[in-house]
Amino acid sequence: MTIDIRASLDHCVKCTICETHCPVSAATPLFPGPKYVGPQAERFRSEEASVDDSLDYCSGCGICSQVCPQGVKIAEINSRARARMKAQRGVPLRDRVIARPSVSARLATPVAPLANAALANPVLRCLVEAVMGVHRKAPLPRFTSRPFQTRQRQRSAADSFRAKSAKVVYFHGCGVNFFEPRLGEMAVAVLERNGFEVIVPPQDCCGLPLQSNGLFSEARTYVRRLASNLAPYARAGLPIVSTSTSCSLMLKREAHEILGEDSEELAVVSEQMFDICELLADLLGRGELDRRFGEVSLTVPYHAPCQQRGHGIGSPALDLLELIPGLEVVEQEAQCCGIAGTYGLKKEKYDIAMAVGRPLFESISELGASIAACDSETCRWQIAHATGVPVVHPIELLHRAYVGEQ
């Protein structure tokens, strides 16, 4: 597979379609564009050396690979080249810390109110920026003092009892566990409403932030551990559903394509991995979705994040949301919010990330909506930070419609 990704650059015909879609090169001259940095520069890179620093300004959004008509794995080539460059030049402490959300969250959870207050303090944030290089204004989520795993363990059996016909495994990821546990509870409720028994096995980070920061060997440790936790369920044929489009994409194909992981455990997990809207839209297609929705009278801008589009499954969230009476969903044309996981947190990249997202932010603000929807957690935090509009996962709107009906 290592050879396949790199060899795909031979399919590049220099048509520049990737250049026309790249949201980062549109926002800053520091990134000269995916064609130059990807297939062209890669020809001059050996295993040891990278010839250009601009590589580090690729946000890894993956749009270039999606639009390439020739099948060149541009973003994946860049991701690997960045890892080699970082291995050669060293990785800043900042990147090592922000790439391990589950470690910092475990430290912060017991003192969540204190940690949240500290991270909301402008003086401390300036200090964090000076010492660590995390931009003072970057959107950081708030820690919960009751992680999703704890909530699930404390849930009484009666709460979850309904007539169950099938089982699914919920891969909630770090975002739900430590920052958005209510989303996890709503996801479980929506799945149960559709007749599933939801299993929530213990789980840790998928390693995606480590991978996108070029820390490949650390990322492999995480993704292998997660794959071996989930593999028994996958082997038993249970679907594994996720509310995090980037983490599920990591398990579906990025760990294989970018990290070169080819274990049987990962392969079986990847085959059973579903984005939650993908799974529910499949139910809809089979006529099995519970369609008793109450009215939700709202106009909601919906942004399909880059990583969601990377799934290659279309827009299942739109298929679901259009079923809700009263709900008007406005699909956003702008491509990217800019955050790209941890990219927009960094001192030297925050302004670029905000510039990348500007067309999206302006479009959402112009609509004057009271709420927006987006499938990916870091994108929600970025959009909310930039627009002041609260942003929810599409599942939250479905949940609202189900509750409204009861």
Added chain:
Amino acid sequence: MTPDTVVIGAGLAGLTCALRLTEGGCKVAVVAAGAGSLHLGGATIDILGYDPAVVTSPAAALGSFIRSHPGHPYMRVAPSLWAGALEWLRARCEPLHLTGSLDENLMLPTAAGALKPSALAPRSLAAGDLGSGGKLALVSFSALKDFYPRLAAANLNRAQPGPTERVEARAIDLHGTVAGEADPGTLRLARAFEEAAFRDEIVARLKGRIEPGERVGFPAVLGLHRSPEVVAELAERIGEAVFEIPTLPPSIPGMRLHALLNRALRKAGGRVVMGASVVSSASHNGRLEAVSTDTGSRRSSHGARDFVVATGGVSAGGVTLDSSWRFKESALDLPLAGVPPPGTERFCADVFGSHPVSRVGVAVDEEWRPLDADGRVVYNNVRVCGATLAGAEPHKEMSGNGISLVTGYAVADAILRS
């Protein structure tokens, strides 16, 4: 959403077909390996430019062209559809002010200084029409490596649009960096032209250098999505007509057209799955039931009542040619017509000559359904449009976007009627 129709391909043919179907009340999903080739071309709709001499009126020439080109995609287009297809596109691309008609080709200057016959072009390009000659001042940014107005001007001065009219062209050099860059691409320039300060600088540098009655030609970089305002403002401040000449890729006019069609499709309720190559299909009793795309972890199935193949020809990958000289239709493995027999030439030595490979494609019946070698319909519910169709030599005829638009429109019409 289970769509009524799955359109495979997101170029001009696929987008035209998908948008018209969506407007006609169909639920449509576009499944595409990549973003299509609109970004590579000049966004002109060339219906018929050469037969083999230059065509001044496509409307007058099409009849005899079709009679002398049996098997050409135009053969299947009902006469009543032609004008409708052009008017339909004009209305969908209102901000571009598509100019021209079937009755008379525009003669548009190219970046190499040739004259290209086009039926329809965005107004900013059509303003450079040399059908009746004229004086041109071509603005050159020495930092832009993809555009050489000295070459264009020299060649245009040799061009002879008509028996009496003349072209007088010259280049005006703007040296130095552009928007702070020594090596900007067309995309960077187009974004710079959307900034007022940059326009001020250009207008100031051109002051006193344009002669009365000269039309001022720029590379097609006058704004990305706000180009009508940018062009109008420049024309007013310079005091002469301003036009654009399409450049090497990426083509800014192509990007504008792509953005408009995509926006219209999504607004109408169409869905697009990008980065999804069709890798297999399932059929039953002469009907295609579903196509599958590779998502990286497993295959994703797309079922529908009707399917449209709009994947392009050899250059776009809709038809592939492998190292053992086997041709293959890449989405559904449909039978191909026009394949040069073993031992015969596939290409000719003259770049602009007649290359047998360019006619390779899918042959269709009057309902645009694919045919096998014996003339039997392969799938009752599959239709083919655009460059995937057999029998055309678009580069020679100057018919590329014309075929894509008109056949995409006609296929949508056939599905809406069925």
